[in-house]
Every structure is written in C-alpha cells, then in structure tokens.
Amino acid sequence: MAPKDGIRCWVCGRTAEEVERSIGSPAVEPTEADKNIIKVNDQRARFYKVATDWGEGVPDQFKNMDFNFIMGNPSQFKSLRFIDDVEQAQKTYVEPLVGISAHAKKGEEVVVGEIKVKADDAKRRDILVRQLDEFEKRSGRPLSMLDGPKPRGFDGLKLADGLRYLRDLGVMYFVLQQKLLELDQEEEKKKLPTFGISMAKIKTFPRAVPLCTVCESLIKGL
Numbered sequence: 157m158a159p160k161d162g163i164r165c166w167v168c169g170r171t172a173e174e175v176e177r178s179i180g181s182p183a184v185e186p187t188e189a190d191k192n193i194i195k196v197n198d199q200r201a202r203f204y205k206v207a208t209d210w211g212e213g214v215p216d217q218f219k220n221m222d223f224n225f226i227m228g229n230p231s232q233f234k235s236l237r238f239i240d241d242v243e244q245a246q247k248t249y250v251e252p253l254v255g256i257s258a259h260a261k262k263g264e265e266v267v268v269g270e271i272k273v274k275a276d277d278a279k280r281r282d283i284l285v286r287q288l289d290e291f292e293k294r295s296g297r298p299l300s301m302l303d304g305p306k307p308r309g310f311d312g313l314k315l316a317d318g319l320r321y322l323r324d325l326g327v328m329y330f331v332l333q334q335k336l337l338e339l340d341q342e343e344e345k346k347k348l349p350t351f352g353i354s355m356a357k358i359k360t361f362p363r364a365v366p367l368c369t370v371c372e373s374l375i376k377g378l
C-alpha cells in the first residue's frame with residue numbers, strides 16, 4: 157500500500173522527496189542489455205561502413221548492370237573487390253532475415269543473432285513482425301522468397317541498388333536485435349529498487365507505519 161503524498165517517515169521524519177534528494181540517483185551498474193546494446197550498435201556501425209564502401213569507386217557501367225547477374229557469375233567479375241564480402245553478407249544477414257521473418261509471422265521460436273525469442277513470447281515476436289513489416293513496406297520487397305507478389309529478393313535491381321538494399325538488410329538484422337534489447341533494458345530498469353516511503357510493519361509494532369527505504373532496510377537489519 158502506498159502512503160499519500162507529503163507523508164513522513166515514522167523514523168527519520170523525511171518525506172519521499174527528501175529521502176530521494178539525500179540519496180541522489182543511485183549509481184546503477186550497466187545491465188547485460190546495456191552492454192549488449194553497445195555491442196550491437198558497434199557491429200551495426202561497422203557493417204554500415206563496410207557496406208557503404210562496396211559501391212565506392214565502382215565504374216558506372218558496372219553499377220547499371222543487374223545485381224543478380226553479377227552475383228550469379230562471380231568469377232566473371234573478379235575485378236569487383238567486394239564480391240566475396242557480398243556473398244558472405246547474404247549468408248550472414250539475408251538468409252537469417254528471411255527465416256526470422258517467416259518464423260516470427262508464423263508464431264514460432266525465432267533466433268536473432270545471440271537472442272532467442274520463444275514461441276510464446278508474443279511481445280517480442282510482435283516487435284520483430286512490426287519492424288520487418290515496416291522494412292518491407294519501405295523497400296517494397298517482401299523478405300519471404302516463397303510467397304508474396306514480385307519483385308522478390310534482389311530481382312530487377314541494378315548493382316548499385318542491390319548493394320544498397322543488401323546494406324539495408326544487414327542494418328535491419330542489427331536493428332531487430334537492438335529493439336529486443338531495448339525491451340530487456342526497460343524490463344531490467346523496472347526491477348531496480350526505487351527510493352521513497354511505503355507502509356511497513358515492524359516486528360514489535362502492532363500496525364504498519366510509513367517508513368522510508370533507508371530506515372526500512374536499517375530496521376530490517378536489526
């Protein structure tokens with residue numbers, strides 16, 4: 157039961173505001189989610205930079221060629237330094253994203269990077285579905301290669317556009333992790349102790365009295 161505003165601690169006589177002021181904001185250790193968000197942001201920034209460099213210095217006659225044609229004949233286009241990186245990025249980001257999209261929409265367990273979302277975790281699955289829907293709407297291309305109207309995947313994209321789309325897909329892979337971690341962070345923050353006054357019962361006392369967080373923990377220790 158929360159006491160009314162202005163109520164003072166029965167022991168030290170301070171209001172909740174005074175207690176909070178005297179303690180200041182408690183030093184909070186970074187949580188697991190805090191650390192992982194920093195890690196994912198860092199990976200995203202690094203990938204973005206690498207992927208942006210792919211298109212740099214590519215002659216226009218290549219830029220206007222079909223993305224799928226070039227990627228389907230890698231040995232013919234050895235002069236393009238990034239071919240191997242692009243193939244790797246498709247395996248690392250595009251293939252998993254297609255799976256993430258399918259599993260999340262079907263209500264199945266989803267794995268995103270190092271994060272596992274259980275089938276019954278509708279809240280996190282909804283986050284994924286919403287992000288992926290918005291991404292598909294923005295790009296006008298469904299992630300699922302199995303159904304949905306054309307254009308699919310990289311169909312019809314010129315090299316320059318395909319490289320940009322691939323970059324967006326890779327970034328999306330990290331954004332999904334970031335959104336899930338932000339929810340973890342929110343939930344972890346809610347578990348942190350708050351300072352204030354609540355009604356508490358002391359062993360030898362017949363009724364509950366208003367006690368501030370500090371006095372309550374002191375008395376409990378007696």
Ligand SMILES: [Zn+2]
Nearest residue numbers: 165168368371
């Ligand atoms: Zn007190």
